[in-house]
Amino acid sequence: MIPLELLIEFYDKDVLKNIVAPLTLRPKKVIYFYDRGMQDITVFTALKKCLDRNIPGIRIEHYPIDITSVDKIFRQVSRVIDRNGIEKCALDLTGGSELMLLAGYRAGTALNIPLLHTDLVNKQITDLLDDSIVAKTVSLTLEDFVDAKGACFMGESHRPPSEGRYADIKVMARFLFERLFQWKFTCSFMQTVAAKTLPHELFMQSKWNIHMKNGKAVYPDREILEKFQTMGFIENLSIEGEYVQFSFASIEDRQYCISFGVWLELYVYIAAKEAGVFNDVKLGTMIDWNAYDNVTVAGNEIDVLLMDDSLPVFISCKLRDADTAALNELLIAKKRLGGWFSKGIIVTYGKEKKIHTGTYKRAQELGLELLDATDIMAEDFSQRLVKTIRDLDLISLKWKRV
Numbered sequence: 001m002i003p004l005e006l007l008i009e010f011y012d013k014d015v016l017k018n019i020v021a022p023l024t025l026r027p028k029k030v031i032y033f034y035d036r037g038m039q040d041i042t043v044f045t046a047l048k049k050c051l052d053r054n055i056p057g058i059r060i061e062h063y064p065i066d067i068t069s070v071d072k073i074f075r076q077v078s079r080v081i082d083r084n085g086i087e088k089c090a091l092d093l094t095g096g097s098e099l100m101l102l103a104g105y106r107a108g109t110a111l112n113i114p115l116l117h118t119d120l121v122n123k124q125i126t127d128l129l130d131d132s133i134v135a136k137t138v139s140l141t142l143e144d145f146v147d148a149k150g151a152c153f154m155g156e157s158h159r160p161p162s163e164g165r166y167a168d169i170k171v172m173a174r175f176l177f178e179r180l181f182q183w184k185f186t187c188s189f190m191q192t193v194a195a196k197t198l199p200h201e202l203f204m205q206s207k208w209n210i211h212m213k214n215g216k217a218v219y220p221d222r223e224i225l226e227k228f229q230t231m232g233f234i235e236n237l238s239i240e241g242e243y244v245q246f247s248f249a250s251i252e253d254r255q256y257c258i259s260f261g262v263w264l265e266l267y268v269y270i271a272a273k274e275a276g277v278f279n280d281v282k283l284g285t286m287i288d289w290n291a292y293d294n295v296t297v298a299g300n301e302i303d304v305l306l307m308d309d310s311l312p313v314f315i316s317c318k319l320r321d322a323d324t325a326a327l328n329e330l331l332i333a334k335k336r337l338g339g340w341f342s343k344g345i346i347v348t349y350g351k352e353k354k355i356h357t358g359t360y361k362r363a364q365e366l367g368l369e370l371l372d373a374t375d376i377m378a379e380d381f382s383q384r385l386v387k388t389i390r391d392l393d394l395i396s397l398k399w400k401r402v
Helices: 015-025 043-054 070-084 098-111 142-148 163-177 180-194 222-230 251-257 262-275 324-341 358-365 381-391 394-399
Strands: 006-010 029-035 059-065 089-092 115-119 124-127 133-136 152-156 203-207 234-240 243-248 279-288 302-308 311-318 343-348 369-371
Touching: 006 015, 006 070, 006 098, 015 043, 015 115, 015 124, 015 133, 015 142, 015 324, 029 043, 029 070, 043 059, 043 142, 059 070, 070 089, 070 098, 089 098, 098 115, 142 152, 142 279, 142 302, 163 180, 163 222, 163 262, 180 203, 180 222, 180 251, 222 234, 222 243, 243 251, 251 262, 262 279, 262 302, 262 311, 262 381, 311 324, 324 343, 324 358, 343 381, 358 369, 369 381
Parallel strands: 006 029, 006 089, 029 059, 089 115, 311 343, 343 369
Antiparallel strands: 115 124, 124 133, 152 279, 203 243, 234 243, 279 302, 302 311
């Protein structure tokens, strides 16, 4: 296909349908037609940011249309094409409503311009008239999705560990997973002690038995404290009589040791990184869902976020049984950023999958997958994670409307 001067798109609420063809074909100009009833026009500012970062200098225009009439859509699209010239022009019939696609097909055949379709599952752009492959779609980054949705990254709730610490973290995590009852009390103890110090302080000293603000007594598990020291997360541990003292090895370790659920997030993050097949693996990602409202507010934190062959994967980690609220939270984040072609997985330290609970069945109905304690403690957890992500049925997700 000759280099494009103009690519015409029908705007779609699914971000992939708006950006894949332009990023792949790299035209000099993109025109979006959108439903005139749409209120939020800042979406085109977001699309401009995404496309311009990848194709500097690209021009973008957008026009409202009456999507209830094929004839009106046809005439407006034809006028815009005629005004811009049909040479080196193509029309992408991937997004938009049914009537928009009918009108687009009519305009394309009448004006004899290429009609394209972006196959997001097979990752190729085809010519609708002869089914020939025009191009293989480009690989996308998480930044492409975030930019195109008008959102922005606000940072990470937990600093990702260095690769050199992966082995120690995995050993420590599995140790805690097998002692969740003791870990709950130990974590509450550490949180209570740390709350009485400044955020940057590493040295901790306390009585063995203390009370939280709600009056509940908590105390640490000696084996867990000793394991933390053995694995290098705390140092100078001293237990004498009714007193205990130690130092966190770093601010990062302090953050890990006072967060009950972070160990599963770290465990899944490391498994994804060590698999070596994913791009842009992020831990504890915080996103401002509207970067253009002049208000900096983070939405729900995404425990682990990664790219699997240009499709975003959202992973929610629960160091307990999963519930319907956890499923809904993941589904909202998945739809909000990635659209229908993104993937969602719940990793929970429960037995939902093994005993086929209602939560597990509900996850499958929502197009989400679930890994439970049996998977987490398996020696091949990293491979199970990869297989679960790859086995998600993208074709059913394409048509599913939850």
